[in-house]
Amino acid sequence: MSDIFSPTRRRFFGLALAAGAAPLIRPRRAWAASTLLNVSYDPTRELYQEIDRDFSRAWAQAHGGSPVQIRTSHGGSGAQARSVLEGAPADIVTLGLAYDIDILAQNGLLAADWQKRLPHNSTPFTSTIVFLVRKGNPKNIRDWPDLLRDGVQVITPNPKTSGGARWNYLAAWGWALRQPGGTPDTARAYLKSLFGHVPVLDTGARGATNSFVQRGLGDVLLAWEDEALLATRELGPEQFDIVVPPVTILAEPPVAVVDRNAQAHGTTEIAQAYVEFLFSPVGQKIGARHYFRPVDPAILAENRERFADVHTFDIASLGGWAKVQKDHFADGGIFDGIYTK
Amino acid sequence: MTALRLLSGRFAWPRRRDALPGFGIGLGLTLLWLGVLVILPLTALMVRPWSGGIHDGARAVASAMRDGRMLAALRVSFCSALIAALADLVPGLLLAWALVRSDIPGRRVIDMLVELPFALPTAVVGITMATLYAANGWIGAPLARMGLRVAYTQTGIVIALMFIGLPFVVRTVAPVLRNLPRDVEEAAEVLGASRAQVVGRVILPALYPALVTAFGMAFARGIGEYGSVIFIAGNQPFHTEIAPLLIIIRLQEYDTRGATLIGVVLVVLSLLSLAAISVLRRCLSHAQA
Numbered sequence: 001m002s003d004i005f006s007p008t009r010r011r012f013f014g015l016a017l018a019a020g021a022a023p024l025i026r027p028r029r030a031w032a033a034s035t036l037l038n039v040s041y042d043p044t045r046e047l048y049q050e051i052d053r054d055f056s057r058a059w060a061q062a063h064g065g066s067p068v069q070i071r072t073s074h075g076g077s078g079a080q081a082r083s084v085l086e087g088a089p090a091d092i093v094t095l096g097l098a099y100d101i102d103i104l105a106q107n108g109l110l111a112a113d114w115q116k117r118l119p120h121n122s123t124p125f126t127s128t129i130v131f132l133v134r135k136g137n138p139k140n141i142r143d144w145p146d147l148l149r150d151g152v153q154v155i156t157p158n159p160k161t162s163g164g165a166r167w168n169y170l171a172a173w174g175w176a177l178r179q180p181g182g183t184p185d186t187a188r189a190y191l192k193s194l195f196g197h198v199p200v201l202d203t204g205a206r207g208a209t210n211s212f213v214q215r216g217l218g219d220v221l222l223a224w225e226d227e228a229l230l231a232t233r234e235l236g237p238e239q240f241d242i243v244v245p246p247v248t249i250l251a252e253p254p255v256a257v258v259d260r261n262a263q264a265h266g267t268t269e270i271a272q273a274y275v276e277f278l279f280s281p282v283g284q285k286i287g288a289r290h291y292f293r294p295v296d297p298a299i300l301a302e303n304r305e306r307f308a309d310v311h312t313f314d315i316a317s318l319g320g321w322a323k324v325q326k327d328h329f330a331d332g333g334i335f336d337g338i339y340t341k
Numbered sequence: 342m343t344a345l346r347l348l349s350g351r352f353a354w355p356r357r358r359d360a361l362p363g364f365g366i367g368l369g370l371t372l373l374w375l376g377v378l379v380i381l382p383l384t385a386l387m388v389r390p391w392s393g394g395i396h397d398g399a400r401a402v403a404s405a406m407r408d409g410r411m412l413a414a415l416r417v418s419f420c421s422a423l424i425a426a427l428a429d430l431v432p433g434l435l436l437a438w439a440l441v442r443s444d445i446p447g448r449r450v451i452d453m454l455v456e457l458p459f460a461l462p463t464a465v466v467g468i469t470m471a472t473l474y475a476a477n478g479w480i481g482a483p484l485a486r487m488g489l490r491v492a493y494t495q496t497g498i499v500i501a502l503m504f505i506g507l508p509f510v511v512r513t514v515a516p517v518l519r520n521l522p523r524d525v526e527e528a529a530e531v532l533g534a535s536r537a538q539v540v541g542r543v544i545l546p547a548l549y550p551a552l553v554t555a556f557g558m559a560f561a562r563g564i565g566e567y568g569s570v571i572f573i574a575g576n577q578p579f580h581t582e583i584a585p586l587l588i589i590i591r592l593q594e595y596d597t598r599g600a601t602l603i604g605v606v607l608v609v610l611s612l613l614s615l616a617a618i619s620v621l622r623r624c625l626s627h628a629q630a
Contacts, residue, residue, distance in 0.1 A: 078593045103595060158576060160590040200493050201576040203589065210468075215475040215492075331594055339410070339578040 036070045036267055036274060039090035041077040041163060041253065042206055043227050047290040048072045048094070054286065055277045059270065068270060076204050077163035077253075084109065084258065091262045091271040094255040096163030098122075099321035101256050110259045123252040124278035125292030128310055129171040131243040132212065132221040132228045139219045143245050144175045147194055147220060154197045155218035157208040159328075159335055164205035166329065168222040171249035173328070174313050178247060192338045213239075224251065225307075226291035233291075242308075250312035386608065389601040405602045410578055411587060415606065418584040421495060421570075422563030425502035426556045433510025433555060434548070440511070441518045455511045458504055463568030470501050471572040493575030498583065501569045506559030513555035514548060521547055549625045557618035561611050 040048055052070040060067045073080070073088075077096030081103055084090045095101055098115060105112050115122045133141050139152055147154050157165040172194055176187035200217060202208040205227065212221040213231065223231070225242075232240045255275050262268040277283045284294035288303040300307070318324050328334045361367070391398035405411060439445060440452055458466065474481040474492040481492055491497050521544065529539045567585040575581040584603055591600035 082592065082595070158590070161586075161593050199575065201578075203571060203576065203586070207572065215471065216477040217475065329594065331591070331596060331599065336410070 034066055034068050034270075035265075036068060036091045036271060037089055038070060038072040038092045038094055038274070039080050039084055039088060040072055040074050040094040041080060041096040042074055042204065043164075043224060043230075044072075044094065044290075045074050047287065047292065050286050050290070051278065051283060054282060055274055058277065058282070059273060070274070076161065078161070084261075089261050089265065090258050091265060091267045092255065092257055092274055094253070096253050097166060097321065098252065098254050098315070099325050100163065101254060102321060104256075104258065108260065110256055114256045115254060118255070118275060119279060120295040121252055122254040122256055122275075123295065124255060124275075124283065125253070125287040125294060127251045127253070127292055128225045128244075128312055129167050129222060129248050129251060130225045130228050131245060132223050132231060133219065133241050133243055135239050135241055137241050137243065141220055141243055144172060144190075144247075147197060148190075152197055152220065153199050153218040154194065154220050154222065155200065155202075155208050155212045156198055156222040157205055158201040158203055161203040162205055162208075164224055164227075165208070165222075167224070167249055167251045169328070169335065170315070170318060170324065171222070171245075174249055174318055175245070175247050177318075178313070188334060188337070191334075195338050225293070229291040229306075244308045244310055247311050247313070250314040252315065383608065386601055386604050390598050390605060392598070401598055401602060405599070405606075410582070411584070411603060411606075413579045414582045414584045414587045414603075415610075417495065417498070417580070417582060418564050418607075419610070421498040421502055421583070422560050422566075425499045425506055425563050426560035428499065429503050429506045429510045429559050430552055430556060433507055434514055434552070436507070437511045437515040437518055441515050455508050458508050463505070463566070464572070466504060466569040467501060467572035470497070470504065470569065474500065474573060492573050493581065495581055497573040497575070498570050498581065501573050502559075502563040502566060505566055505569055506563055509558040509562065510552075510555040513558065514551045517548055517551040518544075550622045553618055553622045553625060557615055557622075560618075561615055564611050564614075565607055 038048060038052070049072075052072060056068045056070055075083075077100050081093070081095060081100035084093060084104055085107055093101055093104065098121070101110070101114060104110055105114055111117070118124075131141055131147075133139070139146075139149070141147065141152065146152065156168045159165040159169040169191070172191055173187050176182055176190040177184070179186070200208075200211055202211055205224065208221060209223065209227060209231065211217045213235070220243075221228075225244075228240075228242050232242055255278060257268065257271040257275055259268070262271045278287070279295070281296065281299060284296045284299040285302075288294045288299060288306065291306070293307055294300050294303070315321060315324065319327075326333070390401055393401075436451075436455065440448060440455070445451075471492055472478050474484070474497060476482065476485045476490070476492070478492070484491055489496075491500060526539050526543055529543050534542070565585060567583070567589075570583055571586060574583060574586075576583075576586060584607055588600045588603050591597075591603065
């Protein structure tokens with residue numbers, strides 16, 4: 001025991017400490033101009049894998065062969081935004097809802113008018129909220145009121161912890177407002193009743209999909225169209241059907257260059273090229289392949305058989321994210337009111 | 342003066358041979374690690390709610406204390422952890438007994454398996470539990486036929502916490518059991534005690550302090566447990582929403598102060614229960630001595 005701190009041990013210990021600390025003091029130059037970090041949300045894994053590969057190739061061809069290394073990180077939209085806020089060196093954010101990027105803008109990471117810098121509210125692909133039901137639709141669910149029928153269980157995650165769930169919630173809210181005689185009060189009553197049919201509040205969209213698909217829980221899953229299409233076409237075409245409600249929300253997951261980080265890394269030009277690539281025909285086609293609705297009308301028309309016709313309303317018609325967030329999802333907001341005793 | 346000499350003698354780089362070799366550097370490193378890894382983050386946690394001034398912070402604390410949903414979440418977390426820690430004592434004791442006293446085949450394998458809950462990522466535990474206990478799962482389906490729902494109820498939370506807490510009991514009780522002098526038991530038997538009397542009046546009392554420690558550790562761990570619980574809990578506000586989930590919800594609202602407040606409450610309550618348990622343990626040890 002007495003030789004714990006003998007000279008050799010001590011030297012070894014010091015070396016080990018130095019080795020452990022080395023990554024911490026690595027010079028910042030490691031962020032060379034040819035590395036990009038895209039901080040994204042959960043259901044875009046497969047999409048950005050393909051985008052990253054094709055963009056990197058296109059950029060190398062146009063700029064004399066120097067390849068770009070793009071890394072993309074995924075997670076819940078809000079958690080991802082918070083990590084960027086707390087210093088994750090994202091050059092680009094591609095998140096589930098504009099509010100999460102607004103928060104970054106409020107903290108000076110990018111310009112307040114970021115959403116006007118790219119076409120279509122900086123949204124290269126849209127999606128919508130649909131119903132995923134068991135094969136053959138045994139409970140005959142066609143429209144929003146059907147969700148309130150006795151014995152129908154609805155699976156949707158907690159809008160407080162999941163960006164996707166906020167779209168679900170707002171789709172229901174917007175539909176209820178648009179009914180004859182619809183007022184905020186009737187919409188609130190509808191949602192209160194709707195969440196009475198929710199047996200489990202998962203924290204994220206993937207967790208809710210798991211509850212529905214793996215655990216056999218519930219009769220309807222409220223889901224992003226891209227997730228629902230992926231689940232039916234690639235996981236189990238014989239297990240599920242998609243029901244597109246007559247009216248639903250236009251989900252717009254936007255993208256932006258994080259000015260402050262890109263400037264610090266010297267990647268502004270390439271980051272800008274990356275987000276513009278998403279709107280190019282190549283980028284739009286990749287999006288459609290991964291079940292995201294392209295904003296380019298020509299490419300959308302090419303993929304007509306993939307995407308059902310829907311009547312949608314957008315977030316602006318509900319007053320925009322800042323208002324919606326404050327009214328519905330802030331502490332003590334309308335959503336909390338649903339769960340008061 | 343003595344204190345000063347003691348200080349200079351102990352904390353200075355050891356020039357002469359100390360009774361404990363390397364005491365100075367050992368203590369220094371301990372304090373450094375403790376400071377960086379434990380005290381600094383805890384201090385940051387404690388200070389954060391007051392960043393807007395004392396008055397502001399006090400108002401936030403007061404309104405948090407009136408928040409029915411937070412109180413409900415704290416109740417769910419504490420009650421579940423309490424029940425789970427208590428429920429762990431019996432199987433934990435039996436397991437420790439089997440591992441120490443018997444020579445069952447595969448003892449070493451069981452010994453290793455006991456530690457698995459420490460090693461598994463908690464999310465894996467939670468997802469596995471939810472899969473097993475859901476109404477279509479291996480255990481959940483027969484239970485559902487009997488009308489018992491486990492997953493997505495508080496029972497589910499307790500079961501997940503029991504899984505997480507079990508190794509604390511086994512690992513705390515087993516060494517004490519191993520070191521228990523056999524001659525005391527033999528003496529009791531020679532004096533005419535039945536086997537039940539030996540267990541109840543000789544062995545168990547000697548294990549009380551260890552059992553209390555085990556309970557305390559399992560309980561304290563259970564209060565803050567997130568990963569393993571979240572998948573099986575159902576997360577319904579007022580019923581199956583645990584306090585750590587409420588922290589995540591507050592963070593998602595970008596309400597860092599609200600989140601830290603719940604964190605502070607959890608830390609304070611955990612510390613208080615650990616202190617109470619340590620007092621209880623001391624009483625028990627004294628009662629035996």
